[in-house]
Amino acid sequence: xxxxxxxxxxxxxxxxxxxxxxxxxxxxxxxxxxxxxxxxxxxxxxxxxxxxxxxxxxxxxxxxxxxxxxxxxxxxxxxxxxxxxxxxxxxxxxxxxxxxxxxxxxxxxxxx
Amino acid sequence: xxxxxxxxxxxxxxxxxxxxxxxxxxxxxxxxxxxxxxxxxxxxxxxxxxxxxxxxxxxxxxxxxxxxxxxxxxxxxxxxxxxxxxxxxxxxxxxxxxxxxxxxxxxxxxxxxxxx
Numbered sequence: 378x379x380x381x382x383x384x385x386x387x388x389x390x391x392x393x394x395x396x397x398x399x400x401x402x403x404x405x406x407x408x409x410x411x412x413x414x415x416x417x418x419x420x421x422x423x424x425x426x427x428x429x430x431x432x433x434x435x436x437x438x439x440x441x442x443x444x445x446x447x448x449x450x451x452x453x454x455x456x457x458x459x460x461x462x463x464x465x466x467x468x469x470x471x472x473x474x475x476x477x478x479x480x481x482x483x484x485x486x487x488x489x
Numbered sequence: 490x491x492x493x494x495x496x497x498x499x500x501x502x503x504x505x506x507x508x509x510x511x512x513x514x515x516x517x518x519x520x521x522x523x524x525x526x527x528x529x530x531x532x533x534x535x536x537x538x539x540x541x542x543x544x545x546x547x548x549x550x551x552x553x554x555x556x557x558x559x560x561x562x563x564x565x566x567x568x569x570x571x572x573x574x575x576x577x578x579x580x581x582x583x584x585x586x587x588x589x590x591x592x593x594x595x596x597x598x599x600x601x602x603x604x605x
Contacts, residue, residue, distance in 0.1 A: 416591050425584055425595035426534065469534055471591060477550035478536040
């Protein structure tokens with residue numbers, strides 16, 4: 378199975394400041410079709426996860442442009458340009474390149 | 490709009506089985522795979538497997554092989570996930586989600602508690 382490792386596991390951030398979460402996979406996430414199926418999801422307390430970013434860099438419908446994704450191969454990053462109060466929650470990277478799909482451990486974003 | 494509505498919370502004894510349902514609406518049920526993900530309280534997300542509602546084909550994470558069954562009833566646009574030989578570690582919120590996975594089409598979650 379592909380292991381997804383996120384850092385940090387907890388991220389206290391000041392409102393209006395940037396935040397960054399890293400995700401590393403144990404093997405390349407490049408699929409045989411040429412795509413890299415790396416997504417970022419946000420989960421607020423008591424809710425199902427919400428898709429933010431798919432295929433490394435693509436923002437899902439309705440996701441604010443302060444969220445951006447980057448990376449390639451085995452190293453990926455989610456950035457929030459200016460953290461807002463509604464961004465509090467747990468963020469997961471997830472690979473859908475190879476079965477079984479696997480998630481990172483989650484990064485808890487909280488406001489200082 | 491697309492909706493996935495799951496069955497209510499369950500409390501089961503160790504060794505028992507549980508079946509969770511997931512009813513899709515506002516889309517063609519047989520056109521999109523259903524995935525199942527679980528989350529123990531305070532823990533991360535764990536992908537369990539998928540099912541193609543048209544063919545009935547399934548695929549599971551090795552961890553659940555032999556204990557999980559995924560089925561569907563296309564006449565009522567409902568997918569089912571059954572987990573057998575329950576143990577305390579299976580206490581979790583169970584989510585269904587529609588393909589393409591991941592996206593924003595998730596059920597509300599079904600809490601399964603395994604306790605003697």
